[in-house]
Amino acid sequence: MKNWFLHDGQVYRENQLFNEDLLIIEGKVAAFGTQARSIRANTNYPVRDFSAEGCIISRGFIDLHVHLREPGYETKETIKTGTKAAAAGGFTSVFVMPNTLPPLDSVEALADLQKRVQQSAVVKVFPIAALTMKRRGTHLVDYSALTKAGVKFFSDDGEPLNSDLLYDVMEEISALDAIVINHLEDKDLAGTGRFHQDIPAESEYLMLARDLKAVSRTNCSYHAAHLSCEQSVALIAEAKAKGLPVTAEVTPHHLTLTYDNIKEPKGHFQMKPPLRSTSDQAACIEGIKSGIIDIIATDHAPHGDEKRHNDLSAPFGVTGLETAFPALYTKLVLTERLSIKDILRSFTVNPAKIAGEHPSLAVGVTADITVIKLDCNRLVNYEMFYSKGTNSPYIGETLSGWPILTLVDGEERYGCQL
Secondary structure (H helix, E strand, C coil), rough: CCCCCCEEEEEEHHHHHHHEEEEECCCCCEEEEEHHHHHHCCCCCCCEEEECCEEEECCEEEEECCCCCCCCCCCCCCHHHHHHHHHHCCEEEEECCCCCCCCCCCCHHHHHHHHHHHHHHCCEEEEEECHHHHHCCCCCCCCHHHHCCCCCCCCCCCCCHHHHHHHHHHHHHCCCCEEEEEEEHHHHHHCCCCCCCCCCCHHHHHCCCCCCCHHHCCCCCEEEEECCHHHHHHHHHHHHHCCCCEEEECCHHHHHHCCHHCCCCCCCCCCCCCCCCHHHCCCCCCHHHHCCCCCCCCECCCCCCCCCCCCCCCCCCCCCCHHHHHHHHHHHHHCCCCCCHHHHHHHHHHHHHHHCCCCCCCCCCCCEEEEEEEEEEEEEHHHHCCCCCCCCCCCEEEEEEEEEEECCCCCCECCCCC
């Protein structure tokens, strides 16, 4: 069914909330408001009516930082389970990191990923290719061939780009109108610890300062991943004031948690960058509010039971797709630290602009839609996840504001019976 009449809700478009109905015909937005209701009343072909009372109807969420693990690490996640989790979280497009086995560092690897996506994905999946072969930081990938094959973003993800290659990489990618994403972690400064005491803010912001200097010389488009400290937010603000082609993201967990929230099992709070102070959190929140930080990205990083069993030698990362919106809504919107439009803009308009997708609902655009029930309350527990990864810092908490319907090209990919 690609024909829908979503009625009696609030529609988020053009960064405003409108009390209006939405009509979808053949997988595309057909009309809003009274026109939508009028066309629906005079339509003879099948249309599914959906009451959105108490809900927000939004353009589907876009996540520019996701780990789906396939190929190579299917015990942690697969394209099928990860995209089911995405749909349950209201995400209709996800951009996947190349830290797979083999890494996405060639046109051949890209073709393999695209085949897997076609076979099992339930939302739209876009590739982020590696910056260097095997993500080893020694030999550059064929940026030209990969961009011609449709790649827009390049990152070595958990392996930061070394200084010896930095300018060569940015000059090549700048010429191709692509975007560099760098993992901001100076490993000489980070040490071998698991939390903020051993992974200082300097390991992030000093590398960001280095990268921004290179951006100013090469004019390469640059996206700063998972900011966590106030110094990084200030550096992005300075770069934007200078007119540099820079965007930035922050995760839901860095916006909603600090190191004071860490509890057992500590593995669920073990991520890179680590949770930091209340002043760092406040700077990130203000960054979203002011627009200095463009988007919220989950950095969805599913792992196994080793995280639950308090094995601190377990890999870093938390699962994030399914709880992203309710965590932010509960902890920041209901507490009036951010507005709901701040959150929606960071999940839709801004990532769409960076990715080159349509930023807002409008007549004629593809119906990638999420419907969020604001007064829907759920307990986060291990059994609820579609993802194979249950390593969530929100286990045991009751959160409000859950997606209840996700449409991709007008087709239902997630629906929740209340």
